[in-house]
Amino acid sequence: MDPPARRGYDGVGHTSGGGVGMRRLNRFGWAAVFLAATIPLSFAARAVAEEPRPDLIRVDVFRDGGKGKPAGVANCVNDDPAQYSGLYGLTGWALSGAVTAHLNLASVPPALSDATGAMQRSFDAWFLSAGVPRVAVAGDGTVAKATANRQDDVLFGRPGGSIATTYTWRWTDGLIESDVVFNKGLGWFQAAAEGDGCEETAGARYDWENIAVHEFGHVYGLDHPSDSRFETMHAYGYTGETLKRSPATGDGNGMRALYG
């Protein structure tokens, strides 16, 4: 279900000293050649190596299971642990230590309360063993869209037709950065608790923490497993659904594979 990994990437952050040289080459070709010839080779090589650049390596587009459109009434089903598949998928990265996720509080719909606490609970849902790095949520985010700025951002924005999208970059110095964008054009609510996994009275609204726990699984390095309807990392979300708030058997297996 994932689009090509580099779709839509606009190359933000790819300018460097070389970019200036290229512009000069267009207008003053002879001058650029002269400058290139006179810059000591060791200096040029060091300047390129020290400037880390982002490489967008994955865009996870999380869609509604109802053929891509939210139903007018909640389309979730109750949790069924008897059908946990035990399966998991891995993206190819893992967090190397504790990080801070920066939540843009101004972007959160007014109907959602205790936003920082809700997002902290959603990351903490993955703290299944002592080896799992902690992600601390700070309400100091400022970006209005996914931005390769060497920090993990969480915000409401416009991620196309998805419920939410996680964008992940690997920087040339090894840093993994993931930004999670929830779709501000959709209906959202906060279930009081996970309950039986499905809040039928929610209508065409998504439980924020249900969607957040899935997206944060990607931040930790989990992918969508096949045959996983009741696992948190199942490839689709549903209106009224709450069962993704707590990892299932396969989700736990994946986290142990990553972090022990």
Ligand SMILES: [Ca+2]
């Ligand atoms: Ca960012």
Ligand SMILES: [Zn+2]
């Ligand atoms: Zn996903």
